[in-house]
Amino acid sequence: MTKRHSLKKIRNNLDYLIFLAIPLFIYIVILIIPNLKIFFYSTIKWNGISEKYEFVGLKNYINLLTQDKVFPLAFKNTVIYTVTVTIMQNIPALLLAVLISKQSKINNIFRTLYFLPAIFSTVTIGFIWGFIYDPNLGVLNMLMNALGLGKYTKVWLADEGVVMFALALVHIWAGIGNGMILFLTGLKNISLELYECADIEGAGGWQKFTRITLPLLRPATIIVLVLTTIGSFKAFDFVYVMTGGGATHSSEVLATLLYKEGFQYNRVGYSAAISVILMTVIMIISFIELKVMQERD
Amino acid sequence: MKWRKFLVVVICIFVLMSLFAGCGSKQSSTNGEKTSEPEKKQEESTPVESPKEPVKLHVLTWRNEDAEVFAKLNKMFEDSNPNIKIDMQITTSDTAEYYSILKTRIMGQQDLDIFSVHPGSYLNEYANSSMQDITGTPVTKDIMPSMLEAGSVGGKVYAIPQAQNSTLIFYNKKIFEKYNLTPPKTWAEFLNIIDTLNANNVAPMSVGMADTWTTIWLFDNVQGGLTDDVKIFEKLGKEVQFTDPEFADVFKGLQELGKHNFTQKDAIGTKYEASLALFAQEKTAMLDTGTWSVGGLKQQNPDLQMGFFAMPSPNDKITVQITPAQAFGIYNKSKNPDEAMKYLEFLFSKEALEIYGNETGQLVTRTDVTLSVPELNEVSAVLSQVKTVPQLRLYSPNTKIDGDILPAASVKAILGEDVDKIISEAQAQLEQVINE
Numbered sequence: 001m002t003k004r005h006s007l008k009k010i011r012n013n014l015d016y017l018i019f020l021a022i023p024l025f026i027y028i029v030i031l032i033i034p035n036l037k038i039f040f041y042s043t044i045k046w047n048g049i050s051e052k053y054e055f056v057g058l059k060n061y062i063n064l065l066t067q068d069k070v071f072p073l074a075f076k077n078t079v080i081y082t083v084t085v086t087i088m089q090n091i092p093a094l095l096l097a098v099l100i101s102k103q104s105k106i107n108n109i110f111r112t113l114y115f116l117p118a119i120f121s122t123v124t125i126g127f128i129w130g131f132i133y134d135p136n137l138g139v140l141n142m143l144m145n146a147l148g149l150g151k152y153t154k155v156w157l158a159d160e161g162v163v164m165f166a167l168a169l170v171h172i173w174a175g176i177g178n179g180m181i182l183f184l185t186g187l188k189n190i191s192l193e194l195y196e197c198a199d200i201e202g203a204g205g206w207q208k209f210t211r212i213t214l215p216l217l218r219p220a221t222i223i224v225l226v227l228t229t230i231g232s233f234k235a236f237d238f239v240y241v242m243t244g245g246g247a248t249h250s251s252e253v254l255a256t257l258l259y260k261e262g263f264q265y266n267r268v269g270y271s272a273a274i275s276v277i278l279m280t281v282i283m284i285i286s287f288i289e290l291k292v293m294q295e296r297d
Numbered sequence: 298m299k300w301r302k303f304l305v306v307v308i309c310i311f312v313l314m315s316l317f318a319g320c321g322s323k324q325s326s327t328n329g330e331k332t333s334e335p336e337k338k339q340e341e342s343t344p345v346e347s348p349k350e351p352v353k354l355h356v357l358t359w360r361n362e363d364a365e366v367f368a369k370l371n372k373m374f375e376d377s378n379p380n381i382k383i384d385m386q387i388t389t390s391d392t393a394e395y396y397s398i399l400k401t402r403i404m405g406q407q408d409l410d411i412f413s414v415h416p417g418s419y420l421n422e423y424a425n426s427s428m429q430d431i432t433g434t435p436v437t438k439d440i441m442p443s444m445l446e447a448g449s450v451g452g453k454v455y456a457i458p459q460a461q462n463s464t465l466i467f468y469n470k471k472i473f474e475k476y477n478l479t480p481p482k483t484w485a486e487f488l489n490i491i492d493t494l495n496a497n498n499v500a501p502m503s504v505g506m507a508d509t510w511t512t513i514w515l516f517d518n519v520q521g522g523l524t525d526d527v528k529i530f531e532k533l534g535k536e537v538q539f540t541d542p543e544f545a546d547v548f549k550g551l552q553e554l555g556k557h558n559f560t561q562k563d564a565i566g567t568k569y570e571a572s573l574a575l576f577a578q579e580k581t582a583m584l585d586t587g588t589w590s591v592g593g594l595k596q597q598n599p600d601l602q603m604g605f606f607a608m609p610s611p612n613d614k615i616t617v618q619i620t621p622a623q624a625f626g627i628y629n630k631s632k633n634p635d636e637a638m639k640y641l642e643f644l645f646s647k648e649a650l651e652i653y654g655n656e657t658g659q660l661v662t663r664t665d666v667t668l669s670v671p672e673l674n675e676v677s678a679v680l681s682q683v684k685t686v687p688q689l690r691l692y693s694p695n696t697k698i699d700g701d702i703l704p705a706a707s708v709k710a711i712l713g714e715d716v717d718k719i720i721s722e723a724q725a726q727l728e729q730v731i732n733e
Contacts (some may be wrong), residue, residue: 045733049403050426059733067729069722134571135563155566158507244393246509247565248705263397265697266422267733 035279041272048268060273071274074245074252077164078233081253084168085175085232090224092172093179098213100180101187111184115177122174126241129170133157133242157243163251170238175231179224186220187213222293226286233282254278352636356385357402357412359395360623362593363387366656374643381636384408390569392419392510392700403427403628410631411640413623414456416447417691418699420624424450429627429634431455436642444662447621447691456626457645460659462587463617463680464514467594470602472499472582480606483613484550491559494582500561503581504711505572507565512551512707513690513699515585519550520689521607522614531692534731539706539724548710548719550611555711565712577601589622591658591672605676607683617680620688622659695730702726 010017042060046053064071096114100107117125132139133156141153156166190213198208214221236255239245245252245260254274262271360367364387371383388395396419402409414420414428431437432454437445440457448456473479476497481487494501505511524543526532537543561567561581576584577597584590585608594601607617625644627637643649647665654661654668660676661668690699706723710716 047422047426048400049423063729063733067725069726130568133566135566136561136571136575155563158563158566244391244508247507248509248708259397260393260701263400264393264700265695266396266400267697270733 038272038275038279041269042276044269046268047266048262049266053269056269060270061277064270064273064277070249070252070257073249074254074257077251078235078253078255080164081168081171081235081239082229082232084165085171085235086225086228088168089172089175089228090179090221093176093224094183094217094221096176097180097183097187098209101184111180114180117174118177120174122237123241125170125174126238129173129238130157130242133166158247158250160250163243167235167239167242167251168232170242171232171235174238175228179228182220182224182227183217186217190216218293222290225289225293229285229289230282233285234278351380351382352633353382353384353408354410354633354636354640355408356383356640357388357399357409358385358623358625359388359390359392359413361387361389362589362596363653363657366653369656370644370649370652373649374640377643378636378639381639383640391508399423406630408632409628410633410637411625411627413459413625416456416458416621416624417688418693418696420448420456421450422696424453424455424626427629428455429629429631431457431627431638431641434638436638436645439647439663439665440645441662441664443619443687444621447687448624448626456624457641458621458624458662459644459650459653460589460622460657460661462589462620462622462659463676463685464517464585464587464620465605465617465676465679466502466518466608467576467584467586467590468604468606469576469579469582470604472579473604480604481609482615484609484611485613487609488553488557490583491554491557495558500575500581501559502561502583502585503567503572503576504560504564504585505567505569506560506708506711507567508569509704509708510700511569511572511704512711513704514587515551515554515711516547516703516707517618517688517690518585518608519554519610520544520547521616521618521686522610522612523547523550524689527686527689528692530689530694530698533694533698534727539720539727544723545716545720546611548706548716551707551710552713552716553611555713560711565708573597587620587622588673588676589657589659591670591676592656595658595672603672605672605679607679614684616684616686618688619685621662621691697730698727702730 043055043057044053045056045060096110100110100114131137135141135153135155135158138156140156144150144153154162157163194212194216195208198212203211234255235253236259239251239253239256240259243251245256255278258271258274258278261267261274358367367385367387371385375381375383386398388398392415399412399414401407402412414423430453432449432452437454437457441461444458444461445454447458448454468480472494476493476499478490478493481490491501504515520543523546526537526543529537529543533539539545561572561575564572567575573584573586573590573594574597575581577594579598579601584594591603594603607615609615625641627634627641631637645663647663650661650663650666651668653659654666654673655670658670658672660673693699702723706719709719
């Protein structure tokens with residue numbers, strides 16, 4: 001009886017299963033298998049060009065975690081970058097979304113303006129900001145000097161104390177539009193009647209924001225938080241274009257480190273071990289974020 | 298409901314058929330039009346002889362400052378070989394960027410016929426696995442023996458350096474004249490020049506430390522006179538360690554330079570290209586680079602009056618390291634090895650190397666080429682007065698040593714970090730790399 005029932009169930013859902021089979025097959029071949037291969041690569045010593053390789057087990061991981069002086073620095077920099085971007089990008093993105101959520105012509109212009117950086121190529125943005133930050137020819141230091149703030153000027157992309165924040169600022173500038181659009185979508189799903197009821201009951205702007213907008217934006221917030229965390233944890237393009245991880249690794253992040261180890265220094269196995277760690281950390285953080293937010297729901 | 302299922306099955310069959318059709322039928326491309334195998338067979342049976350398909354050679358190199366001269370040479374080659382087209386991709390000089398592109402091409406088995414490598418540890422990595430053995434072929438005939446050696450691994454020639462450069466200090470003649478300065482013969486004289494320039498508010502030397510790797514030439518220059526062992530890098534990690542005086546003294550020398558503020562302001566935030574521009578714009582009095590920069594600097598400022606001198610080491614000895622540059626070789630899985638060899642023969646012909654040397658201001662690697670670049674005469678005069686050795690790092694056992702460990706340690710020394718700490722960190726990294 002059960003067997004017949006399940007067969008019938010399969011037959012009824014056959015069209016869905018067939019439709020799902022093709023993308024699933026492509027997904028497995030293009031994404032899952034290469035990702036699983038990374039685990040294998042992380043256990044070998046291979047220069048990436050030779051046909052020969054040597055199985056070294058967990059040696060790459062052990063070296064990475066016990067001997068490598070750059071890995072802890074890159075990890076720390078990645079965490080600083082991620083925390084800065086996640087907080088400093090999403091709070092303003094939420095505020096901007098709330099401010100320009102009402103339909104009007106001027107708000108449409110603002111939405112376009114705020115979203116504009118998101119459509120530029122990240123390499124172009126990196127180059128432009130690289131020039132802005134340049135200590136000798138850059139606009140930022142010139143402007144600060146002109147405003148009498150000369151004593152606060154810095155070598156923005158080489159000063160260990162500020163470089164990660166300078167890089168994160170560029171990420172925030174480029175990504176704030178994306179967060180704003182996702183929050184705007186969430187805001188559209190909140191019924192206006194709730195605000196009308198709140199108005200009738202005499203609630204103020206702050207109360208409406210904290211009691212209605214924020215709780216009902218939770219699904220959008222989860223998506224934005226998870227996407228920003230993943231995006232900034234594996235940040236590569238801005239860092240690579242503007243500093244290349246230098247000077248002397250002061251702005252090295254995990255993605256630039258694994259790129260250099262794999263492609264420049266031909267240590268593919270070692271590089272794969274870094275990427276496995278990066279992937280694991282991202283999965284753990286994303287899982288925790290989802291759990292915490294869902295529990296609050 | 299039944300018609301819907303039927304429709305779904307039909308669509309899926311079509312999708313799968315198109316996928317299999319794409320994989321199954323071998324296609325060949327002629328003049329941009331694709332013909333499937335049966336059609337091709339039909340075409341082959343017809344008596345009309347179709348014109349021979351032009352061969353496209355894919356060449357990869359990093360000398361973007363030589364893009365114009367390469368375009369000129371490629372056109373010359375194409376004009377005399379109408380059936381061969383050259384598709385040359387030129388990246389920036391950033392080794393990370395260049396080797397990532399090269400490796401992606403090799404790993405992805407993409408189109409590649411000829412590529413250049415840095416002689417030394419990079420060549421060692423690529424020679425056996427990815428380059429064709431060209432020992433004894435006609436292309437090697439008139440190349441300087443020392444340059445053939447630089448392009449060899451295990452006694453076999455895999456690549457030929459196009460130019461031979463030397464890392465020297467370039468100086469602005471006008472600025473030097475203004476402050477009555479002459480090229481130094483001793484370390485103390487060199488430090489005195491730096492102090493004089495600083496006292497007159499002139500930035501002594503352009504250094505692009507933001508890129509880190511650029512400081513490797515400073516390392517080379519300081520190390521030059523400090524060691525007589527030309528195979529010191531070959532022994533690294535075995536008989537020789539970073540903790541030995543030969544290396545420790547180099548970092549101490551770099552630290553002393555740092556104490557004398559030998560760079561422009563904010564050198565740590567300046568990129569390599571910007572450091573060249575500062576010298577070309579006459580905003581700095583000296584530049585630590587190699588003769589590969591002569592052409593580019595002249596292009597940026599044709600009125601720039603450059604002079605050259607070899608940097609004295611802290612022990613007052615002067616030794617200049619001769620660097621074989623961009624060595625070209627043939628990819629061992631090239632689909633067009635004969636045409637690739639033809640191009641290589643052209644690139645290393647007397648005529649092509651004369652053009653290349655004259656237009657880029659670099660000494661080339663053929664024995665029978667004479668160049669008419671005034672700056673190169675000056676360089677030759679400088680080199681004739683000092684001891685020259687092949688670049689010591691040619692024998693470096695690992696790309697990470699000269700690509701990362703030494704440049705990073707050099708920057709730290711210049712910035713004034715404790716030399717003992719720098720050495721112990723570099724030694725730990727060396728041991729990690731060697732023990733792997």
